[in-house]
Amino acid sequence: MNALRSNLLGSRLRQLGWVVTLALCSALFVALTFKVNSVRSEVRLAERKIVSLQREKVLLETEFETRASQQQLAQWNAVDFGYQAPGADQYLEGERQLAALGEPRAINAPSPIRVARAEDDQREMKLPAMVSPLTGKPVQHPTDEQGLAEKLANGGDFLAEAHP
Structure with missing residues (x-):
């Protein structure tokens, strides 16, 4: 019986050892997982x-290049161009002040450029007669409602006058 008891006690101690080992491994695994996630978060940051x-x-770099080009432009302006920022007295109140700045044409000045424009009357434009591409005959357009009604009654053949 002693042997059986000692065997049973050894078996229980082994089981208890495996449970402790398994719990320790699980705790280490959880701690390692938290550590890995912590390091991963630090890497992302x-x-x-x-x-x-x-x-x-x-x-x-863009700001530096822009300021360097501004300095270059300022140097070119001071040496070559001589541009100045507009002053308050250069702005005009309206069209009258702008017109007052104009000067009469000089004697030898070229004539101003003129743009062609049509008269603004209500004359009807005369278009060339339309010819049917099928028959080669002129197309007759009904101008009154009665002529239009007749054309529609005859089949509405407006493009080609194919009646013999």
Whole structure:
């Protein structure tokens, strides 16, 4: 009986050892999972920071290039062009002030460019007679309602006068 008891006790100790080992492994696995997720989160934050810094770098490079070109333009303006910003006295109140700035034409000045334009009367334009592409005969357009009614009654053949 002692042997059976000791065998049973050893079996229970082994089972208890396996349960403790399994619990310890599970606890280590959970701790490792939390650690991995923590590191993964830090990596994502670092990547976002890198992307943000790269965008800021591009923005600063663009700003630097813009300011350098502004200095170059200012130097060219001072030496070559001599442009100045408009002053308040250069703005006009309306069309009358603009017209007052005009000067009469000089004696040898070329004549102004003129644009052709049609008269604005209500004359009816005369178009050439339409010819049917099928028969080669002129197309007759009914101008009054009675002629239109007759054409519709005859089959509505407006394009080709195919009646013999």
